[in-house]
Amino acid sequence: MQRHVVLITLWLALAGRGSTAEFDLVLRGGRIVDGHGNPARFADVAVKDGRIAAIGRPGTNAAEVIDVPGLIIAPGFIDVHTHAENILELPSARNFARMGVTTLILGNCGSGPVDVGGFFRRAGATNIAVNVALLIGQGSIRSHVMGGSFMRPPTDEELGRMKQVVAKGMEDGALGMSTGLIYLPGTFTKTGELVELARVVAEHGGLYASHMRNESDHIMESLEELFTIAREARLPAHISHLKLGGQKNWGQTGKVIEAIERARASGLDITQDQYVYTASSTSIGSLIPEEAREGGKFKERMQDADERAKVIAQLKEQAAKRGTDFSYAVIASYDSQPRLNGLNLSQAAKELYGDESLDRQIDAILEIQLNGGASGVFHSMNEDDVRAYLRHPNTMIAADSSVRAWQSGVPHPRGYGNNARVLGRYVREEKVLKLEDAVRRMTSLPAATFQIKDRGSLREGAWADIVVFDPGTVSDKATFEQPHHYATGFRLVLVNGVKVVVDDAPANGARPGRVVRRGQ
């Protein structure tokens, strides 16, 4: 048996060497959209040794020629905002690959591996299907150095150590630093502390990417904080998953965009990304005030009647401010009681206690948190606002998703559909964006902003991360009710010249992804 394998391997190696073909692959008869916003044009694309070898009329002297008439050939998509650290466990990353995403940026919202070099070594040894790059997560570093998530400033010694970890991460090839300022311990981090760390990122030429402190009633103050960090630390700043939550804020995107434009006019380099849905997704526990969760003592505090009463009062106030109960929040994945997945908090209260009142909804929130927590989907945005942000020329397209485990839970559909939804719904159907511009926001714009070299562009010499799709049919199939559906319309997805998707199906389990370090 083993001898058999050796012989086949030898034959393959000799066959490869003996081949006289000029190229490994030629894509013929399609239209290219180069990633830079230029108008689509007819051209063939030739691939050799993982790179784009020729564009135009390279001929057909190739080991393989694939005819793609009527289809678009574009650079593989770069998703700048993912939580796909779990790609080490789910290396095929199918939900991403099957909507044309060929490079993932991990480590967002302040959370990610503290040892950047170590993570890259593991990723390099794992055989992943798509490329990965990394941001250093400020929250993870703070917890690591301070020994937990505490509502206090760091000592000088702790701050010094955090700076060292940031510097090491940047030296190891991180693209920059992310924050998640609604999460523990990001929420306890004051602006000055962030500026100190951002200065280290700036010294290494990286960027600052932030899940801002507030994305609804206080979004303007949060923008100011981001601008302050960009100005004082002198580095580019990127707004993660730009949105406007809370019904009473709907229609105010103009103010947000104006503030961003003013900051840019004053010399700051501000960009943003977005997922194109009217619901967000994070932990159900994020509804609970952070003081109650601080220091890992939530359970302890909930045993104290006064503390519990205080948290309940705070949650009631939150609901009153919103003018709704918690039925806008849907349980996505709750390990302790999976039967609640897909139910909103009103339905979950009914299921748990036979009563859907606000009091019982709050009991459900606390019970979920006490039993290990759950992820949730929060229906809190407005479609016109989504379109308004999408129209801004510096908005990139990012799914804010982990690698999805097939059929597990009822997660936000963005992880399966985001890029395809932009191309189908917002380009073809609603004509909010031109195709070339939509592709630019998925390719060259993220590559330039996050310093990813030789990707996000169809040009000779670039890595052959290529997606071939049908502009007439490309669509997302994942819905809030049934999220586990792959996007469709993808004829071919190549990562470093190797097929990972063929005709909306995985291509023989190939996993050609690479680790992408800043500027490399």
Ligand SMILES: [Zn+2]
């Ligand atoms: Zn986030």
